[in-house]
Amino acid sequence: MQPIKKFFFVLLIVVIAASSACKKTITPPSPYGPIPSKAQQNWQKMEYYMFIHFGPNTFTDVEWGDGNEDPSIFNPTDLDCRQWASIAKSAGMKGIVITAKHHDGFCLWPSKYSTHTVRESPWKDGKGDVLKELSEACSEYNLKFGVYLSPWDQNHPSYGTPEYNQIFANTLEEVLTNYGSVFEQWFDGANGEGSEGKKQVYDWNLFHQTVYRHQPQAIIFSDIGPGCRWVGNEEGHVGETNWSRLNISGFGPGIDAPPSDTLNKGNIYGENWVPAEVNTSIRPGWFFSPSSNDKVKSVEQLVNIYYTSVGRNGNLLLNVPPDRRGRIHPNDSTRLMEFKRVLDQSFHQNLSAGNIVASTVRGKLDQYSPQNLLDGNYDTYWTTDDKVKTASIELDLTGIQKFNRILLQEYIPLGQRVVAFNVEYWNQNRQEWSVITEASTIGYKRILCFPSIETSKIRINIKESLACPVINTLEIYNAPDFSSEQGNKEKVHEGLSVEKWTVISPVQEDIKQIIDGNLDTYLTIPKNQAVVIDLGEETIIKGFFYIPLKIVGEANILRYNFYVGQDNKTWRLLKSNALFHNVRNNPIRQDVGFENTTKVRFIKLQTVETVDNNENFQIVELGIIK
Ligand code: FUL
Numbered sequence: 001m002q003p004i005k006k007f008f009f010v011l012l013i014v015v016i017a018a019s020s021a022c023k024k025t026i027t028p029p030s031p032y033g034p035i036p037s038k039a040q041q042n043w044q045k046m047e048y049y050m051f052i053h054f055g056p057n058t059f060t061d062v063e064w065g066d067g068n069e070d071p072s073i074f075n076p077t078d079l080d081c082r083q084w085a086s087i088a089k090s091a092g093m094k095g096i097v098i099t100a101k102h103h104d105g106f107c108l109w110p111s112k113y114s115t116h117t118v119r120e121s122p123w124k125d126g127k128g129d130v131l132k133e134l135s136e137a138c139s140e141y142n143l144k145f146g147v148y149l150s151p152w153d154q155n156h157p158s159y160g161t162p163e164y165n166q167i168f169a170n171t172l173e174e175v176l177t178n179y180g181s182v183f184e185q186w187f188d189g190a191n192g193e194g195s196e197g198k199k200q201v202y203d204w205n206l207f208h209q210t211v212y213r214h215q216p217q218a219i220i221f222s223d224i225g226p227g228c229r230w231v232g233n234e235e236g237h238v239g240e241t242n243w244s245r246l247n248i249s250g251f252g253p254g255i256d257a258p259p260s261d262t263l264n265k266g267n268i269y270g271e272n273w274v275p276a277e278v279n280t281s282i283r284p285g286w287f288f289s290p291s292s293n294d295k296v297k298s299v300e301q302l303v304n305i306y307y308t309s310v311g312r313n314g315n316l317l318l319n320v321p322p323d324r325r326g327r328i329h330p331n332d333s334t335r336l337m338e339f340k341r342v343l344d345q346s347f348h349q350n351l352s353a354g355n356i357v358a359s360t361v362r363g364k365l366d367q368y369s370p371q372n373l374l375d376g377n378y379d380t381y382w383t384t385d386d387k388v389k390t391a392s393i394e395l396d397l398t399g400i401q402k403f404n405r406i407l408l409q410e411y412i413p414l415g416q417r418v419v420a421f422n423v424e425y426w427n428q429n430r431q432e433w434s435v436i437t438e439a440s441t442i443g444y445k446r447i448l449c450f451p452s453i454e455t456s457k458i459r460i461n462i463k464e465s466l467a468c469p470v471i472n473t474l475e476i477y478n479a480p481d482f483s484s485e486q487g488n489k490e491k492v493h494e495g496l497s498v499e500k501w502t503v504i505s506p507v508q509e510d511i512k513q514i515i516d517g518n519l520d521t522y523l524t525i526p527k528n529q530a531v532v533i534d535l536g537e538e539t540i541i542k543g544f545f546y547i548p549l550k551i552v553g554e555a556n557i558l559r560y561n562f563y564v565g566q567d568n569k570t571w572r573l574l575k576s577n578a579l580f581h582n583v584r585n586n587p588i589r590q591d592v593g594f595e596n597t598t599k600v601r602f603i604k605l606q607t608v609e610t611v612d613n614n615e616n617f618q619i620v621e622l623g624i625i626k
Contacts, residue, residue: 026363029383032415032467034245034273039217040227041413043183044275044444046144047310049095050088051279051319054130056106057287059324061593063581065104067154067195071120074106079123079326081130085137087320087328091336092343095144097186097317098134100175102148105155109178113170116155135179146184146218147175151202152192160198169203169210176214185211187222189230189254204252223257224248225274231314232260233552234586236280236305238314241440244416245270260552268419268466275444278309281319282332284588288321291591296331302339313443346479351403355396360384362468373474381411381472388468394459395474400428402478404452408460409473410442418442418471419464426457433459442471452478492517492547493623500536504568504602505529514619522549522620530606531622532568538601543593543625546605548583548618555614556583557607562592564600574598577608584611591625 036044056069058076088096101107108130110119119126131147138145151168158164176182187207193199208226211218219227229246231238243266251258266276282302283292297305302318309316320336323329352374362368362383370393372380384391406423410416420440424433436458437450458476462469493515503511506529513521515533525531541564548556559579563571580590603624610617 026365026367029362029386029414029468029470031413032417033269034271035415036244036273036275036412039219040273040275042217043219043228044315044412046094046183046315047445048306048316048318049093049097049144049146050084050091051148051281051317052084052096052098052134053102053281053286053288053319053321054326055099055102055108055287056104057102058321061289061291063285063287063586064579065102065106065154067104067106067116067156069104069106071106071116071118072122074118074121075123076322076324076326079128079130079133079322081133081137082140083327084134084320084322085141085143087333087336088143089141091340093143093318095146095183096134096138097146097148097184098131099148099150100131101150101153101171103150103152103154103188103190103192105153105159107171109175111171111174113167113174114156131175131179139180144183145180146186147179147182148186148188149175150188150190151200151207152188152190154192154194156194159194160196160200164200165203165206169206172207172210173214176211176218182215182218184219184221184227185215187220187253189223189252189257191254202253221277222253223263224251224253226272227274228277228315229266229274230257230263231276231278232263234280235550235552236278236316237264237308238276238278238312239265240312241265242276242313242443243268243270243441244273244275244313244412244443246272246274248272248274276314277317278305278314279317279319280305281321282335283319283321286319286321286582286586288323288329290323293329293331296335299335299338299342302335303342306339306343307447307449310445311447311449313441313445342480346405347407347475347477350475350477351397351401352395352474352476354398356474357394358382358384359392360388373471378409378472379411381470383411383470384468386468389465390462391469392459392461393471393474394457397456397458397476400454400456401476402452402454403476404450405477405479406436406448406450406458406460407473407475407477408442408446408448408471409444411470411472412444414470415467416441416443417465417467418462418469419466421460421462421464423448424459424461425453425455426459428455449479492519492621496624496626497536498623502534502536503531504534505532514622517621519547519620522618524555524616524618526616527607527610527614530604531619532602532604533622534568534602535600535624538566538599539624539626540597540599541594541603541624541626542597543591544603544605545589545591545621545623545625546580546619547589547621548580548587549620550587552585552587553611554587554618555610555612555616556580556587557605557609557617557619558583558611559607559609561606561608563604563606564598565602565604566600568602571604572598593625
């Protein structure tokens with residue numbers, strides 16, 4: 001080879017070697033830890049969808065039916081699933097999950113494995129099928145369709161026997177094969193008693209296999225997933241720190257679930273990808289009740305829930321229970337539209353444009369440039385070299401902007417990485433950077449809320465990350481302030497002359513607090529002490545209420561006896577060993593009606609069982625319903 005040719009040959013080799021070395025650094029970061037399946041990625045992008053609680057409880061004013069309800073009570077006068085779907089669509093929701101079967105065992109479809117179904121009801125002469133109507137309405141409105149099915153079944157005669165698991169799997173199969181594609185299978189972990197106190201050991205393996213056989217893409221919800229997880233409360237908030245990772249081995253749904261706090265935050269080094277789904281109701285309870293028509297959550301409450309769910313890396317499953325006509329009540333639909341308007345106003349104008357630079361860019365390549373944060377493309381991202389765990393991005397907004405929200409997204413197909421970060425703004429007066437807000441996790445989506453600031457520059461500092469940060473979106477908004485006037489302040493003892501009442505027992509300091517109408521105070525009382533109230537005069541009552549302490553898992557009353565009397569000696573038992581429904585997970589005010597009105601002077605509430613068998617019980621307020 002001539003020397004000159006040899007020179008060019010060597011040069012070529014060097015260039016090829018160098019460029020292939022370069023190529024190494026441009027490979028995307030490897031996934032870190034567990035990552036979401038394709039189905040979980042699609043599910044996460046749904047963000048917000050509707051829960052429908054509908055069934056016998058809609059007509060009986062209870063939260064948990066006991067399975068003895070006569071199917072003839074299920075008779076909606078004007079059921080219209082297209083109305084539900086059109087409201088969900090206009091509200092910006094992406095799907096609907098319906099309680100196909102709740103704990104009372106009543107099937108909203110004519111199941112051949114049960115005799116307690118719509119077929120046995122007068123609705124449409126027993127020829128109706130709510131699942132058929134809803135699944136069709138969902139496809140018409142381009143919404144995804146999902147199903148809630150409670151394994152706990154207080155009606156089915158085989159509940160509590162080995163045969164039941166297969167029967168439940170058969171009903172599952174019916175639901176998953178007759179109504180098209182199901183995006184989410186919602187399993188309630190509740191595992192109470194069936195008729196005659198029978199208990200059931202659930203065969204979760206069988207249930208899961210049945211789901212995956214018929215709907216392989218379905219996301220399975222339970223306390224511990226595997227598709228998505230409960231957040232440990234029904235109030236509408238996941239943790240400010242929220243890992244989509246969870247350790248599930250050794251745990252199970254229901255009583256075997258990890259502690260609520262773990263479900264709320266996830267596990268930083270969790271072995272499985274089990275993202276959070278925040279389920280809550282637009283009303284205090286899950287089922288419709290005429291008494292909650294004026295207790296629909298305010299726009300302010302809904303907006304807060306949005307920020308503590310979607311804004312914290314969780315999906316929002318918002319329950320909107322249809323009324324006895326089988327339609328969504330105007331109070332709920334109006335509120336949903338008001339809420340949607342606030343969301344639209346808040347997020348319609350993205351202010352994140354301008355010159356963006358990062359302290360470091362993977363391989364110094366355009367492919368990973370911070371410009372990707374602003375391009376609206378979900379699949380392009382800014383990232384750094386593998387060894388980098390702290391970094392900053394700075395956005396020059398080219399002019400002063402006013403804003404109060406920052407939205408960030410981590411590119412979760414490569415796992416969840418960021419542990420801590422903050423946001424700073426350029427303080428023009430002081431000519432220095434000032435911190436706006438500090439936060440922990442990002443995940444699929446994080447929205448930070450802070451008082452409006454005006455500035456020309458912001459900086460995001462990733463302060464700790466488990467692996468090199470991979471961020472695909474940065475958006476900035478100025479959300480409007482809106483009035484919080486619409487809140488519903490509960491009037492606890494409305495229309496009653498509570499000043500005439502005396503709490504005779506227990507004798508305890510501050511005992512008056514349980515009848516003072518103040519929801520901010522509560523008392524702890526030993527379980528063996530009954531609460532006795534002298535109403536001061538003979539009063540005609542049709543029920544009573546108990547307000548538990550509003551904390552999940554608190555030692556509230558679970559089972560009770562309720563007595564009335566004309567004096568403080570001879571008692572008439574009106575409720576024996578009765579259950580406050582769902583009080584562990586959703587400790588809201590419990591209204592209990594009697595069969596007949598009754599004239600009384602004294603009332604007595606006796607605790608039989610507390611949540612988690614605590615020795616004491618909590619009471620915020622006790623009162624009567626006239
Ligand atoms: C709970 C149930 O017990 C409630 O009734 C409701 O269905 C809620 C969504 O899940 O576990």
